[in-house]
Amino acid sequence: MKQIFISDLHIGDGSAKDDFRFDDELIELLEHFEAQPDTELVIVGDGLELLESRAVKDFGLVSFETLVSSLDGKVISDIEKKHPRLFESFRKFSKHHRITYVVGNHDYYLLANQRLKEELVDRLGCEMVPYYYNEEIGLLALHGNQFDLINKFSRGHDGTLVPPLGDYLARYMMFHFDEYLESLVPEEILSDYDNVRPSLDVFHWFERVLEVYDLGVDILELWISTFLKMMQTVEARTWMKENFPHLRCLSKIFLNKWGGITLGSLLIRAVMKLRGARRSDYLFRRAKKLLKEGKIEAQEMIGYTDVEIHLPKLNVVVFGHIHHHAFRIVPVKGQNRFYINCGTWRPVVEKVNGRKKYGFQKKAELFYALVSVPREGDLEITTSVKNKTSKSKFL
Known part of the structure; x- marks a missing residue:
């Protein structure tokens, strides 16, 4: 079995805040694994950009509750119209393989609005969950905003x-x-x-x-x-x-x-x-605690599920949210455990060589992690990142 983990694609509707430009790269990735047997795709939150979409903006500054209940399938159809080939590629993949969509904070409305949930499940052929847990190999995938003071309920x-x-x-x-x-x-x-x-x-x-x-x-x-x-x-x-x-x-x-x-x-x-x-390490610290304790307290999952989550077997914790990819080994009681952050497929803007005087560069780091269990039964983790930038993307 092979599982591919990606997060924070932020695929949007083409409005000013939509800076997803990697349809071809993601289609290539889906086609590559679509041809392989026994493969599953897990999107670890913020796959679609709903929060900063045109549809959300059109409602104005209404209350959160009003917005959640008022959104309909138009917000998703607008995104598909901007990325038709990519949506078709998702559907083609889902005909032979499972797609699990973990909800984050920029797409939370999908979890709280049944109409939106059904619309996305129909269009992508996916299963939508607040978190993903594979007990067989001991793997938890959660977006991570649940541990961010500004972005948690x-x-x-x-x-x-x-x-x-x-x-x-x-x-x-x-x-x-x-x-x-x-x-x-x-x-x-x-x-x-x-x-x-x-x-x-x-x-x-x-x-x-x-x-x-x-x-x-x-x-x-x-x-x-x-x-x-x-x-x-x-x-x-x-x-x-x-x-x-x-x-x-x-x-x-x-x-x-x-x-x-x-x-x-x-x-x-x-x-x-x-x-x-x-920002760069608080999720890692939370992952280490999870790997040692094997549970998430109910108060940390408010808005997603209000019960304590027990994880009897935990070898791998996968997060997204902070837009900074990572793969780290965590020793726990003499055994190696693993922390993965899937980063983002949005561009990141950072100082050239860390110095203000050189200006800022805009680049993308297209990351995914592949977790598999070969026939001999050992857990294998492979990560891949494709760096993309251009000479003109400097300020």
Whole structure:
């Protein structure tokens, strides 16, 4: 048996935030494994880009609950119209092999809306799950946003579901920042600030854009002020109240007129620096804990499943979400266990040689992992990454 793991494709509908350009490469991968027997494909979350789609934007800044219940199959058909050959390739693969689709945070609506779920299952020929567990070989595949403070669900004091701040932030910025930025810079630049890695470098990226383009407006200050205004909304305040009840007084100092943009900017930079430091390893730390303990607590799976998950046999943990691929060995009680992060098929934007003065490069690292059990019964893991960039993709 062979299982292919990929994640964070973010296949979109062709709108400004859709920067998936690798239909040919993914079709080639599907065709290669479609011809092999006993093969399964597992998409470890964010296969489709729903959160930043045109259909979601058309609903406006409605509540999370309203949005989840209102979306219909049009959001998926719009994506298929942009990528018809790729969808056909998925269907061809699913005729002979199993496709398991694990839900992430940018495609969460698929899990919560039965109409969307049925639409995608019909179009891709897949099975949709909140997480994937193969007990036979001891493998868990989970997107990973469940362990990210900004992108996980929580429970209010009254037991209600509190949606992730990350969902509202993305939708708020589409209206209050992205549309303005789109009128100032080329379209491909619009999606780049979402793809800057590490996240703290987004401040330097904004400064670089100001150096290259004569915009006549400080877009870094605009982004910060827009973020601060977002944090003053009812939705953000509700999230803050439920997740940080003891820091509400501090947030008022930074986010209201008492502190102004200067203190607000300091707060944002501090938070992003903390997230940037954690971004590359917090999922690895969680994977190590999982491999040692063999369970996921119920509170960590709020919004996906509300029961504790017991994993009696666990040799491999597969995550996505952080857009940084990895393959690491984890010794547990004298035995080797494994952590895989599938990275992303979205482009990443990072400093050339890690230095601001050289500018930023935009590249893609097309990663997949192949887990198999040969006849002799030992577990084999193979990873592959294809790097793609061009001379023109520099800022």
